[in-house]
Amino acid sequence: MPDAFTSRTLHISTGSRERVVDLTSDCEDFLREAAAGRxxxxxxxxxxxxxxxAVIETGAGSDDDLLAALHTLLPADDRWQHRHGSPGHGRDHVLPAIVPPHATLPVIAGHLELGTWQSVCLVDTNISNVNRQVRLSFLG
Structure with a gap:
């Protein structure tokens, strides 16, 4: 019988531009093993x-719309008190207050219970940090 709690760390390279990275297939791959139908x-x-x-629609422009909305809400300019790094980097430190660094989602019979158009995505606006970790943990 699989463990009641299982965890894995993904290593994601986001490159040197702002990105929304779809992690849904990585989550499903993890759940095939960790949840084992539970x-x-x-x-x-x-x-x-x-x-x-973020849990959003991807592939129809919503990921680009999210980045555009973040640019409107959090412009990359010199207004930020946090000033190290690339110009406007202070905005990147405000991002997790708007796009939280976590999500907890239901798993039914070993599969994510997402809506038809929902995907699990990493949102990264920090062009100075291209290597990210994402921790997946299943409790069941």
């Missing part, structure tokens, strides 16, 4: 101060 909860956590997790 019900439970999947927690996705980004242990970084400048990235977040």
């Amino acid at each position: 019900d439970g909860l999947l927690n996705i956590f980004v242990p970084h101060a400048t990235a977040g997790i």
Whole structure:
């Protein structure tokens, strides 16, 4: 019988541009092994101060719309008190207040219980940190 709690760390390279990275297939791959057909909860956590997790539609422009909205809400300019790093980097440290660094989602019969158009995504606006970790934990 599989463990009631199982965890794995993904290593994601986001490159040198702002990105929304779809993690849904990575989550499903993890659950095939960790959940083994059981019900439970999947927690996705980004242990970084400048990235977040969003559950959104991808592939139809919503990921680009999210980045555009973040640019409107959090412009990359000199208004930020946090000033080290690339110009406007202070905005990246405010991002997790808007796009939280975690999500907890239901797992039914070993599969994510997402809506038709929902995907689990890493949101990374920090162009200075190209290597990210994402921790997946199943409790069931």
